[in-house]
Each structure stands twice: as structure tokens, then as C-alpha cells.
Amino acid sequence: MPKIKTRRCAAKRFSVTGSGKFKRRRKNMRHILTKKASKRKMQLGQPALVDKTNEKAVKRMLPYA
Known part of the structure; x- marks a missing residue:
């Protein structure tokens, strides 16, 4: 199964907190x-x-966040 691509625009705008929230x-x-x-x-x-x-x-x- 291929890897899922991350939306780069979203990766630059959001970060994950310790509890898993964005x-x-x-x-x-x-x-x-x-x-x-x-x-x-x-x-x-x-x-x-x-x-x-x-x-x-x-x-x-963000599939891997």
C-alpha cells in the first residue's frame, strides 16, 4: 500500500499539541x-x-500528525 501524501499547505499552518489537538x-x-x-x-x-x-x-x- 502506498504512502499517503501530506497536504503541505496544511502542514505549514497546523501543528499537533501533546494531547493530539491541532x-x-x-x-x-x-x-x-x-x-x-x-x-x-x-x-x-x-x-x-x-x-x-x-x-x-x-x-x-495530515495523515501522519
Whole structure:
């Protein structure tokens, strides 16, 4: 049976935590940062977990994660 290819775009965006959940970056931190509050920017800088509804799709894209 051949190896399953990993989706490289997903491999660069998600990482696996110790408990097996997927970690992701938040959006809205690329540009137009002057109008966003410092508190909001700090919170957006923190990583987030992938939602349960999307976890199956991410797991399919990363077969060896």
C-alpha cells in the first residue's frame, strides 16, 4: 500500500499539541494594525485550537500528525 501524501499547505499552518489537538494561528494580524487595540493584537497573537467541526478535515490532510 502506498504512502499517503501530506497536504503541505496544511502542514505549514497546523501543528499537533501533546494531547493530539491541532494548533493554528489567528487571522487579522497581517496589516491594518493601527486601528486595532493593543489588547486585541496581543490576543490575536496567541495560538488557537482548531474547532471540533474542522478537526476531521485537518486530520485527513495530515495523515501522519
